[in-house]
Amino acid sequence: MNLYRKLAPFYNLALFYFVISSILRVVLFFHPITQSSFSFIESIKIFGLGLISDLFVFVIASLFLWLYLIFVSNSKYNKPWGYLILGAFIALFLYIVSGKSILDEYGGALPRIVLIFIGIKTIIFALLLFLPKHRDKIRFWLFAFVIFLYVLLILQNGLSEYFFWNEFGVKYNFIAVNYLIYTNEVIGNIMESYPVIPIFSALFLVTGGFTYFILKNSTAFITTIPSFTEKIKISVVYIGLFLVSLVAIPTLALTENSKNLFVNELQSNGLYKFYLAFQNSDLDYFKFYKTIPDDKAFAVLKQQLPTISGENTTRKIESDSAENHKNVVLITIESYSADFMKMYGNDQNITPFLDSLAQKSLQFTNLYATGNRTVRGLEAVTLCIPPTAGESVVKREDNKNKFSTGAIFKQKGYQVKFMYGGDAFFDNMRDFYSGNGYEIVDKSSFPPEEITFSNVWGVCDEDMYHKAIKVMNKESKENKPFFNHIMTVSNHRPFTYPNNKIDIPGDVKSRDGGVKYTDYSLKKFFSMASKQPWFKNTVFVIVADHCASSAGKTELPMDKYRIPAFVYSPGIKPEKYTQLMSQIDLMPTVFGLLHFSYESKFFGQDVLKTDYKPRAFIATYQDLGLIKDNILTILSPKQQVKQFELELNPKKGVAPEYQIYYYEKPLKQERTDLVNETVSFYQTASYLLKNKKYQK
Known part of the structure; x- marks a missing residue:
């Protein structure tokens, strides 16, 4: 006792x-x-x-x-x-x-x-x-x-x-x-x-x-x-x-x-x-996931990318038209779900500008983010590679001199910059982008008089866009086209922004307010840009980095990866592209619109080409998914494989191309072809990164 x-x-x-x-x-x-x-x-x-x-x-x-x-x-x-x-x-x-x-x-x-x-x-x-x-x-x-x-x-x-x-x-x-x-x-x-x-x-x-x-x-x-x-x-x-x-x-x-x-x-x-x-922050694909022999993995990949040969993804992209070296501005919007927008069924009118801009743009109505973190979105549009297990390439030690969108633009004589309203040290963005040939413009580049509002994540989007206009005005005088990748910050908790800008006060800390202020800031940016001499010669690419939330009943809930994306330029005809596609396909498609000819290592493809086969990648840091043929295949650690049949759960009043909700029903009989295809994508991507074969 x-x-x-x-x-x-x-x-x-x-x-x-x-x-x-x-x-x-x-x-x-x-x-x-x-x-x-x-x-x-x-x-x-x-x-x-x-x-x-x-x-x-x-x-x-x-x-x-x-x-x-x-x-x-x-x-x-x-x-x-x-x-x-x-x-x-x-x-x-x-x-x-x-x-x-x-x-x-x-x-x-x-x-x-x-x-x-x-x-x-x-x-x-x-x-x-x-x-x-x-x-x-x-x-x-x-x-x-x-x-x-x-x-x-x-x-x-x-x-x-x-x-x-x-x-x-x-x-x-x-x-x-x-x-x-x-x-x-x-x-x-x-x-x-x-x-x-x-x-x-x-x-x-x-x-x-x-x-x-x-x-x-x-x-x-x-x-x-x-x-x-x-x-x-x-x-x-x-x-x-x-x-x-x-x-x-x-x-x-x-x-x-x-x-x-x-x-x-x-x-x-x-x-x-x-x-x-x-x-498990660093997950070795070959140790934890289902694999097939490397030669078979690349053979299966060749069915998707017919012009590759051997154990690599190198292939020639040839255009039948003269290259168009327009300026390109890529804007990745923080935490921007598709269902924020009116066309996807939102009735709160929190994205009035983007709703209107979408109607004047080439819309990609069925596009999926690769992950649920900013570094995954940045990886997708920069490296155009499936989201490999563990941490994003952005945050790995071996993250430099990769084959990237910036590298293609540099080959074509472009000035290349990454712009971020916060400290680019966060999430290793500075190390990644500077190590891949981008110049960095972040909060440290702002003199005090250029900052009207900031929170812990950085300056408000309006301040970032004012800075971007100044930078691009200077670039336009150097007789070289520019590619500027802008990452926004305002649509992030705590959702604070300047007061008296929209009808939701900035100190309420509301997600709807963050979304609406993001939309308001983009409107201000386009208003300023439209008055600049370089505007008509510029292609604007707008896409979310990931959705606002990733929680759901399943490992990979479909609606938590659906994001808006569109390309706007005075010379591009407004239309809708409704086929399934991935975030990694966006920039190769932009290169196609510019008629670029180049040697590519990208897994991403120009979706406007006739040989494109619709599919999309969605993943967490350990569950790796492929959407194809209305089936979601998921690879998980311990060599686990799951497959789900996707059954549309339609929302009334929403057009078919904007429907985002699906029931995920376990597949009764395995689609081995899709399992092998999923394995081939993720295994070959992991192989190339591990063996340093995805260098520029």
């Missing part, structure tokens, strides 16, 4: 963690974004297996609590051990201060973090050594701080999981790992999107309250410090549970195998999901 009381810090914190995680599951279970109903068995899985998984995850997370408590003792302060230990702490502190420690080889903030930790440990140890009369009181407050920290982290994780679900409709994934890297932008985004001060004030108050009650029932460990024998018994129990947990957690994760994605997500433990995302 005495030993049981000594374990109170563990089981009281465990009980608290179970209560918070259960409440979180209930909240997410009924959250509006959880677009699903659940059977009794599914509910048992979510709450039953989910709770068991939480138990084992808590055991792993208690490692630091165990290490802290197991070293609580009075004997270590006896002479001479106390002075020897203090001397060792001081020596270690001085070693790190010297700047020549092994930590300095890693650079960054690591040496400073360790220095602060060792410094605090040294001071606390010295206080406990030299103030024996106050030792119990100091130890109590240290113990209280450790409990407070655990309670805070449990509550903070619960809040973080809720907000992440609110944004993406899933537990932690690869995006959460990325967000840890770009803390400045992400923390800034949180600060501007949510009432942070009230939330954190309440969080600290609630943490203090729960800490008080847990502390009240958990002090037995430090008021009567366990003997060495008791610590051995506690350690045997803990280490045993720890080892069982290492096996149990991944085993339980295997039961997350429902066809309903929401069941798997709600059953899972967020902390373990984060760990998996961190471990």
